[in-house]
Amino acid sequence: MIGGIMRADASRNLAAVLRTGARLLAEDPSTSISAIASEAGVDRTTVHRRFATREALLSAVFQAKLDSAERVLDEARLTEAPVAVALHRYVEGIIPVSREWPVDTRRMMRDHPGTRHRREEQSQRLNAFVQRAADEGYLQPGVPLAWVRAVLDHLVDSIAHQFPEVDPPQAADLVVDTLLRGVGKP
Structure with missing residues (x-):
């Protein structure tokens, strides 16, 4: 069950990062991954583990x-x-x-x-x-x-x-x- 909770949390975090990234990058295409992570309520390293660059995040x-x-x-x-x-x-x-x-x-x-x-x-x-x-x-x-x-x-x-x-x-x-x-x- 703990694995299921972890996957659900990771899925929610990814969704939050993508939605936040969409909004912030639409407002300012130079928004940093750190700013997106902060606004999404996740750790910067969490985002960097999934997306090496802002362009990779934007592609997602x-x-x-x-x-x-x-x-x-x-x-x-x-x-x-x-x-x-x-x-x-x-x-x-x-x-x-x-x-x-x-x-x-x-x-x-x-x-x-x-x-x-x-x-x-x-x-x-x-x-x-x-x-x-x-x-x-x-x-x-x-x-x-x-x-x-x-x-x-x-x-x-x-x-x-x-x-x-x-x-x-x-x-x-x-x-x-x-x-x-x-x-x-x-």
Whole structure:
């Protein structure tokens, strides 16, 4: 039983370090591992044992963000559920991911090539979903799909970070309504 407790503590410590690292590194990419450890409430050597460098920690944060986003994409059922339902599920799920893992995805793709492929696969899933929405008549003809996708991404980012008091279901209502009425069929 003591081994189980130790593993549970180690798992909680790792989660705390990753979440704290995500938040602090999003605020200041030069944040030290010592500062992250202190803020997470763990010993610096605990973090250094797991992550030799800040870049290794940042890479783990990026992987955690991608893992969370992957779960959201799967649970939204973008290819099976009705478009409006799938869109709402996706937005409601991705807002907490964006809030929990606020690190810059562009930096992730630029500085961590190992994560680029996974992020591009996720992006392609969303692009295919936007194409499906257009094919099923949810979007105005002639609106570039890249524009729709950019608007969706910016709406999610805006509500996640500029309006943190809005809970995910209500935020999803706002984003879906704005997207479908803004670029949706009149």
